[in-house]
Amino acid sequence: MTDIRGATSALRQSSERAAHTMSGYGMLLLLLLPIAGVVGAISQIDRVADAVIVSTLLVSCFLFLFVIAGFYLLQPNQAVVITLFGDYRGTDRTSGLRWTWPWMIKKKVSVRSNNIISDRIKVNDLRGNPIEMAAQVVWRVTDTAQALFDVDDYKAFVMVQIEAAVRTIGSRYPYDDFEHQEVTLRGNHDQVGGELRAELIARLTVAGITVDECGFTHLAYAQEIAGAMLRRQQAQAVVAARTTLVEGAVGMVEMALALLSEKNVVELDDERRAAMVSNLMVVLCGERDTQPVVNAGSLYQ
Structure with a gap:
């Protein structure tokens, strides 16, 4: 991106400025002059010399074409860039009927989103x-x-x-x-x-x-690694779920042993304590429902 900026900064940077244009509605009134000249020349065709009639008609037609060639229409959020022989003369952003000199080149640009x-x-x-x-x-x-x-x-x-x-x-x-x-x-x-x-x-x-x-x-x-990444995401999700489950199970086992010792429900030696921890972890962490087994004997038999 630095190279792009450096190359573009070396160019001559243009800058938008307002163009000198006029409202087209006022120029519509000016069109009445050549129209009136044509009507007047036709009405006086038998009273005035032919040279005067022809001159009036030519001047009226030229004025009409001159004025009509300068009109252009701008919609909201639309601009027109005006140039003269390749030289930038400004931009007009005023919407409506507009007018400028006929020899100006007009290029419309949308400024909408x-x-x-x-x-x-x-x-x-x-x-x-x-x-x-x-x-x-x-x-x-x-x-x-x-x-x-x-x-x-x-x-x-x-x-x-x-x-x-x-x-x-x-x-x-x-x-x-x-x-x-x-x-x-x-x-x-x-x-x-x-x-x-x-x-x-x-x-x-x-x-x-x-x-x-x-x-x-x-x-x-991308398709070439989508399957492998999906399996990785699934494995990560399983590991995260197992980690949470084990942490909760350990806390519950600690709480159960603490309550049994605190209330003197049963005296547990190290071997019985280990057996109880094993059984509780199997019950809490197993994916299937556990089936109770009644032990009619003792732990050592």
Whole structure:
């Protein structure tokens, strides 16, 4: 990204400025003059010399075409970039019927929000695992001069930079952390999405484009390791569940032995205590329901 910024900063950066244009509604009144001239010339065709009639008609037609060629229409959240012989003359953002000199070249640019969902791309995360990622980005043009003159095709530029930013963010973090001690792509959507937005804004500033919202629409392990990672997740879940179960069972055994000793229910030597602990652990940690066994003898028989 540093190389991109360094290369673009060496270019002559454009900057949007207001164009000197006029309201088209006032120019509509000016159209009445050539129309009146044509009507007057036709009405006086038998009273005035033919040369005067022809001159009046030519001047009226020229004035009509001159005025009509300068009209253009702008809808809300739409701008027009005006150039003269390749020189940037300004941008008009005033909606409605507008007018400028006919020899001005007018290029319309939408400043509305655009929504793009990028293609799924394969990225290696921080740990080198291949993952698939796709992002949804809401962007809009903020500087029409930069969008048209500083990049060749600003829409294609946005698509390329989205892919580059997704690769950068995807390689910055691991996909998942089973110990929940690191920032991950899967577990920290808001933080990672904020960094993706900041990365995109930094990359798209050269084109006069900002990003209003972005996030991941697809995030998963690549197919070649998806099965192995699923088995790993299942194993991690089983280990975590077993750890919690054993910790709870040990606490219950300690409590049972303490209560038996405290209330003098039974006197237990080391061997009987070990047998009771074994039985309680089997009962508490077993996956199946236990079946009671009545011992009619003693522990030593």
